[in-house]
Amino acid sequence: xxxxxxxxxxxxxxxxxxxxxxxxxxxxxxxxxxxxxxxxxxxxxxxxxxxxxxxxxxxxxxxxxxxxxxxxxxxxxxxxxxxxxxxxxxxxxxxxxxxxxxxxxxxxxxxxxxxxxxxxxxxxxxxxxxxxxxxxxxxxxxxxxxxxxxxxxxxxxxxxxxxxxxxxxxxxxxxxxxxxxxxxxxxxxxxxxxxxxxxxxxxxxxxxxxxxxxxxxxxxxxxxxxxxxxxxxxxxxxxxxxxxxxxxxxxxxxxxxxxxxxxxxxxxxxxxxxxxxxxxxxxxxxxxxxxxxxxxxxxxxxxxxxxxxxxxx
Amino acid sequence: xxxxxxxxxxxxxxxxxxxxxxxxxxxxxxxxxxxxxxxxxxxxxxxxxxxxxxxxxxxxxxxxxxxxxxxxxxxxxxxxxxxxxxxxxxxxxxxxxxxxxxxxxxxxxxxxxxxxxxxxxxxxxxxxxxxxxxxxxxxxxxxxxxxxxxxxxxxxxxxxxxxxxxxxxxxxxxxxxxxxxxxxxxxxxxxxxxxxxxxxxxxxxxxxxxxxxxxxxxxxxxxxxxxxxxxxxxxxxxxxxxxxxxxxxxxxxxxxxxxxxxxxxxxxxxxxxxxxxxxxxxxxxxxxxxxxxxxxxxxxxxxxxxxxxxxxxxxxxxxxxxxxxxxxxxxxxxxxxxxxxxxxxxxxxxxxxxxxxxxxxxxxxxxxxxxxxxxxxxxxxxxxxxxxxxxxxxxxxxxxxxxxxxxxxxxxxxxxxxxxxxxxxxxxxxxxxxxxxxxxxxxxxxxxxxxxxxxxxxxxxxxxxxxxxxxxxxxxxxxxxxxxxxxxxxxxxxxxxxxxxxxxxxxxxxxxxxxxxxxxxxxxxxxxxxxxxxxxxxxxxxxxxxxxxxxxxxxxxxxxxxxxxxxxxxxxxxxxxxxxxxxxxxxxxxxxxxxxxxxxxxxxxxxxxxxxxxxxxxxxxxxxxxxxxxxxxxxxxxxx
Numbered sequence: 001x002x003x004x005x006x007x008x009x010x011x012x013x014x015x016x017x018x019x020x021x022x023x024x025x026x027x028x029x030x031x032x033x034x035x036x037x038x039x040x041x042x043x044x045x046x047x048x049x050x051x052x053x054x055x056x057x058x059x060x061x062x063x064x065x066x067x068x069x070x071x072x073x074x075x076x077x078x079x080x081x082x083x084x085x086x087x088x089x090x091x092x093x094x095x096x097x098x099x100x101x102x103x104x105x106x107x108x109x110x111x112x113x114x115x116x117x118x119x120x121x122x123x124x125x126x127x128x129x130x131x132x133x134x135x136x137x138x139x140x141x142x143x144x145x146x147x148x149x150x151x152x153x154x155x156x157x158x159x160x161x162x163x164x165x166x167x168x169x170x171x172x173x174x175x176x177x178x179x180x181x182x183x184x185x186x187x188x189x190x191x192x193x194x195x196x197x198x199x200x201x202x203x204x205x206x207x208x209x210x211x212x213x214x215x216x217x218x219x220x221x222x223x224x225x226x227x228x229x230x231x232x233x234x235x236x237x238x239x240x241x242x243x244x245x246x247x248x249x250x251x252x253x254x255x256x257x258x259x260x261x262x263x264x265x266x267x268x269x270x271x272x273x274x275x276x277x278x279x280x281x282x283x284x285x286x287x288x289x290x291x292x293x294x295x296x297x298x299x300x301x302x303x304x305x306x307x308x309x310x311x312x313x
Numbered sequence: 314x315x316x317x318x319x320x321x322x323x324x325x326x327x328x329x330x331x332x333x334x335x336x337x338x339x340x341x342x343x344x345x346x347x348x349x350x351x352x353x354x355x356x357x358x359x360x361x362x363x364x365x366x367x368x369x370x371x372x373x374x375x376x377x378x379x380x381x382x383x384x385x386x387x388x389x390x391x392x393x394x395x396x397x398x399x400x401x402x403x404x405x406x407x408x409x410x411x412x413x414x415x416x417x418x419x420x421x422x423x424x425x426x427x428x429x430x431x432x433x434x435x436x437x438x439x440x441x442x443x444x445x446x447x448x449x450x451x452x453x454x455x456x457x458x459x460x461x462x463x464x465x466x467x468x469x470x471x472x473x474x475x476x477x478x479x480x481x482x483x484x485x486x487x488x489x490x491x492x493x494x495x496x497x498x499x500x501x502x503x504x505x506x507x508x509x510x511x512x513x514x515x516x517x518x519x520x521x522x523x524x525x526x527x528x529x530x531x532x533x534x535x536x537x538x539x540x541x542x543x544x545x546x547x548x549x550x551x552x553x554x555x556x557x558x559x560x561x562x563x564x565x566x567x568x569x570x571x572x573x574x575x576x577x578x579x580x581x582x583x584x585x586x587x588x589x590x591x592x593x594x595x596x597x598x599x600x601x602x603x604x605x606x607x608x609x610x611x612x613x614x615x616x617x618x619x620x621x622x623x624x625x626x627x628x629x630x631x632x633x634x635x636x637x638x639x640x641x642x643x644x645x646x647x648x649x650x651x652x653x654x655x656x657x658x659x660x661x662x663x664x665x666x667x668x669x670x671x672x673x674x675x676x677x678x679x680x681x682x683x684x685x686x687x688x689x690x691x692x693x694x695x696x697x698x699x700x701x702x703x704x705x706x707x708x709x710x711x712x713x714x715x716x717x718x719x720x721x722x723x724x725x726x727x728x729x730x731x732x733x734x735x736x737x738x739x740x741x742x743x744x745x746x747x748x749x750x751x752x753x754x755x756x757x758x759x760x761x762x763x764x765x766x767x768x769x770x771x772x773x774x775x776x777x778x779x780x781x782x783x784x785x786x787x788x789x790x791x792x793x794x795x796x797x798x799x800x801x802x803x804x805x806x807x808x809x810x811x812x813x814x815x816x817x818x819x820x821x822x823x824x825x826x827x828x829x830x831x832x833x834x835x836x837x838x839x840x841x842x843x844x845x846x847x848x849x850x851x852x853x854x855x856x857x858x859x860x861x862x863x864x865x866x867x868x869x870x871x872x873x874x875x876x877x878x879x880x881x882x883x884x885x886x887x888x889x890x891x892x893x894x895x896x897x898x899x900x901x902x903x904x905x906x907x908x909x910x911x912x913x914x915x916x917x918x919x920x921x922x923x924x925x926x927x928x929x930x931x932x933x934x935x936x937x938x939x940x941x942x943x944x945x946x947x948x949x950x951x952x953x
């Protein structure tokens with residue numbers, strides 16, 4: 001690890017930690033406005049996290065060490081995954097960080113432990129959440145991998161920073177097949193962040209019980225960690241989508257001005273995407289659980305088509 | 314290195330202890346085994362890392378039929394793998410053997426165990442097809458007797474017979490392949506052959522795939538695996554799944570890639586077999602509620618992954634993509650090692666759980682994390698490894714296969730590339746389903762409240778039964794975290810990510826957050842959460858394994874042929890008061906009902922027909938003899 005890498009790691013992680021909650025509340029705000037409500041203030045998620053950090057932790061009598069360690073593991077896996085997605089600047093190549101498969105599997109890790117903690121307390125709600133989450137995961141994963149394979153096939157690399165660099169150096173017009181990827185990445189983003197029409201992040205009614213049901217038994221700072229890691233996951237997936245398609249403004253070396261410009265440009269792009277997500281969510285109703293594979297199939301076939309076009313061209 | 318032979322015979326010593334009775338003699342036998350295995354493993358590792366071959370002629374029956382040892386790097390790798398897993402298994406057996414069974418039975422188990430291990434090592438080390446088959450048969454028969462350990466149970470008898478038939482089926486095809494090779498080369502030595510005509514080579518290859526595939530558990534030759542693994546004692550299932558299947562993989566590597574030269578279509582055959590086994594294996598595992606059968610189906614899945622790697626190697630090698638070919642070959646062999654480690658770990662810990670609760674049905678377990686905390690942690694490490702979670706070893710080898718798949722954009726052959734992409738999607742599906750399955754396995758077995766009285770009374774197992782798996786769990790972590798360094802150390806420079814910095818960062822972040830919470834002295838309380846009006850939470854309210862896998866079973870209903878039925882009887886004509894309700898979810902066992910049973914029935918009918926013909930008087934038999942002689946004369950006349 002050289003200084004460039006350490007600087008990158010610290011800055012990127014800090015930015016992700018600070019910015020992630022804002023996007024959560026922004027999407028909520030957009031949804032509220034679409035529904036004709038005023039919504040909560042933009043800083044609400046920060047207040048909420050702060051409040052939770054001050055509360056006590058209550059564990060169920062039935063729960064075990066899984067419940068206790070899973071929030072730490074969750075946030076650790078997602079924070080490490082966030083290092084794989086350069087936002088502040090594209091670091092010099094370093095083996096170990098940036099492999100797209102490793103990135104996906106770090107997120108699988110987080111999900112694995114979250115699902116286990118859902119089963120830990122022995123309540124039906126948690127079990128239901130875990131079961132559904134793993135079902136959705138097992139059908140979305142081939143799709144996610146397909147989308148990533150499509151990107152890897154087009155840009156001829158499996159390293160995420162290198163992908164961003166390639167698109168940044170050339171122009172997106174050089175890779176016309178890349179235009180098919182965002183829609184599947186967008187669907188993956190919706191699924192992974194448990195949004196309507198797959199899940200509803202605002203309720204834990206029985207119908208939509210997936211993500212919220214799993215973390216139902218968590219409390220206090222542990223719940224805060226879970227919520228924060230949810231925000232991080234959302235941010236890094238958005239960043240993947242944004243930086244593959246529109247990496248303009250990203251700095252390739254660590255100068256103060258470059259970093260500021262890439263952060264500023266990323267914030268603008270992320271805000272636009274968040275608004276799009278909020279609006280999209282408002283226009284859809286929840287899909288019946290067993291109809292979800294059809295929804296994922298759209299993303300799957302788009303990615304598959306991308307690969308076929310790329311191979312035939 | 315010639316000390317190898319002495320140590321092998323040291324392994325056999327326990328057989329002579331048969332006369333004496335008591336625990337001590339078994340202990341001594343097992344300790345001798347341990348020392349023998351330690352020496353063999355060390356020898357094999359020296360062979361592997363120094364790259365020097367080890368040759369030894371043991372006994373020559375005739376100048377052609379030899380028992381000789383030849384350890385090159387491939388054989389040394391597999392010998393070391395067998396040695397390592399068997400070592401941990403023997404440590405586990407120290408305590409495990411003392412539970413259940415009669416005094417005599419335990420003695421037989423102790424005596425057969427080294428025979429089984431030794432025969433596997435000798436199969437791998439043999440440099441002669443005769444020796445290979447000889448020890449292959451000893452391996453099959455000794456493992457058959459080991460499976461039959463609880464022979465009074467009907468289920469075991471059925472499993473044993475099934476296993477025996479399938480294992481002979483496998484040997485039959487190996488015979489065919491070996492004789493074909495012998496016919497054209499004129500030697501039983503295992504070595505490079507170029508004299509084989511195209512057609513013969515293809516036949517030999519298919520016979521090898523069927524022969525070794527049956528032993529390794531490739532679908533559709535897999536059916537014996539779940540039966541035999543669940544019926545055998547757990548230390549034996551650990552050895553069978555962890556090691557014996559790998560011996561078949563060794564055979565496939567040795568004969569298909571080393572003795573015969575692979576052709577392009579072989580790669581596709583292997584890829585197809587591998588993908589089908591991997592995906593169907595895990596899908597069948599998901600609906601399985603017998604803990605050991607579930608693990609057995611996962612063995613099928615993992616053998617599938619290994620065979621996928623081998624298939625990719627053939628394809629990439631044919632197109633001259635050296636990096637991708639190396640990636641898939643090293644990935645396949647590394648996964649062989651990794652699967653041996655985590656699967657035997659899982660089988661051993663599952664054995665502890667089965668012994669503590671007295672049942673293999675996971676619906677009757679639960680809450681064991683508090684009763685058996687160490688076993689739970691060991692099982693969790695195994696589950697994470699098999700679900701391919703970084704930074705453990707299962708991921709380290711699967712990412713190589715992924716990388717190889719993603720490297721296929723250099724192929725310049727759209728058709729092959731599209732096949733690859735479909736394979737990649739299937740691979741991702743399999744890997745995600747495996748994670749779902751192990752969330753179920755760990756969650757239902759260890760978490761929440763005990764679902765039966767037996768599970769509530771379970772206690773932690775003794776030290777030996779923890780030490781064996783613990784070594785393997787440590788190996789899982791080391792092989793994963795240092796995978797990049799290990800692969801580099803053995804002389805391959807492959808584009809795989811370095812997991813060391815990732816692991817260090819993970820640990821760092823966990824420590825930072827845990828430290829933060831400690832620093833602020835967050836108050837912690839345990840108590841009832843989420844009462845929701847219920848008076849007392851009972852195990853009946855918990856999510857069950859059936860419930861957990863139900864959505865997946867429903868989504869993959871085409872494969873399971875899931876049928877849901879709901880029969881109701883009513884008291885009244887308006888159908889408002891139910892008298893009796895019966896809800897059923899049935900799944901269709903495609904291979905058993907469509908392939909195995911019809912075949913078995915056919916042979917049963919044939920046998921019945923022949924035995925009917927046997928049941929005749931002397932005149933008929935004279936007629937039979939006459940007809941036979943006439944036929945013989947006619948064919949002989951035609952032939953000569």
